[in-house]
Amino acid sequence: xxxxxxxxxxxxxxxxxxxxxxxxxxxxxxxxxxxxxxxxxxxxxxxxxxxxxxxxxxxxxxxxxxxxxxxxxxxxxxxxxxxxxxxxxxxxxxxxxxxxxxxxxxxxxxxxxxxxxxxxxxxxxxxxxxxxxxxxxxxxxxxxxxxxxxxxxxxxxxxxxxxxxxxxxxxxxxxx
Ligand code: S3P
Numbered sequence: 001x002x003x004x005x006x007x008x009x010x011x012x013x014x015x016x017x018x019x020x021x022x023x024x025x026x027x028x029x030x031x032x033x034x035x036x037x038x039x040x041x042x043x044x045x046x047x048x049x050x051x052x053x054x055x056x057x058x059x060x061x062x063x064x065x066x067x068x069x070x071x072x073x074x075x076x077x078x079x080x081x082x083x084x085x086x087x088x089x090x091x092x093x094x095x096x097x098x099x100x101x102x103x104x105x106x107x108x109x110x111x112x113x114x115x116x117x118x119x120x121x122x123x124x125x126x127x128x129x130x131x132x133x134x135x136x137x138x139x140x141x142x143x144x145x146x147x148x149x150x151x152x153x154x155x156x157x158x159x160x161x162x163x164x165x166x167x168x169x170x171x172x173x174x175x176x
Contacts (some may be wrong), residue, residue, distance in 0.1 A: 027166065028081050
C-alpha cells in the first residue's frame with residue numbers, strides 16, 4: 001500500500017465502456033484515496049437510474065445536475081478520485097473547469113474496444129445507446145467518440161485503456 005502526501009483531485013474521463021469506474025476504484029484502493037463515482041451519486045440522489053433520469057427528466061436536467069455535482073466534488077477538501085460520466089467533460093466548460101481544479105486523466109480506447117466492453121457490460125442500460133440497433137452500435141460509438149475526442153484530448157494525462165495497470169497511477173501522483 002502506498003500513501004499519498006500531496007493534496008490532489010484526479011478526474012477520470014473517457015467514453016462509456018472505457019473503464020473509468022473500474023480504474024478509479026482500483027486506484028483508490030491501491031493508493032488509499034476516496035473515490036466518487038458521479039453516475040452512482042446521481043442515481044442515489046435521484047433514486048433513479050441514469051436511464052430513468054434521461055427518460056423522465058430529460059438530458060438537460062441530467063447535465064445540469066452532473067455539472068453541479070462536478071463542482072461540488074471537485075472543490076471538496078482532501079485527496080480524491082472522481083470517476084466522471086462519459087459526457088461530463090463535453091458539457092459547458094466542464095473540461096476547462098476540471099483542468100483548472102485538478103488532474104484530468106483520459107482513458108483512451110478504440111471504438112472496437114469500447115463496443116466489446118459495452119456488449120459485455122450493461123450497454124442496454126445506457127440511455128445514449130439504448131435505442132441503437134446492435135449492428136449500428138459500432139458506427140454510433142465511432143461518431144460520438146469522434147465528436148468528443150477534441151475535448152477528451154485536452155486531458156493532462158492520456159492512458160491507453162487496455163494497457164492500464166494499477167502502477168500507472170504513480171504517473172498521476174507525479175503530475176500532482
Ligand atoms: C453518458 C455516460 C454515462 C452516464 C450517462 C451519459 C454519456 O456514464 O453519465 O448515461 O453521455 O456518455 P458512463 O460513461 O459511466 O457510462
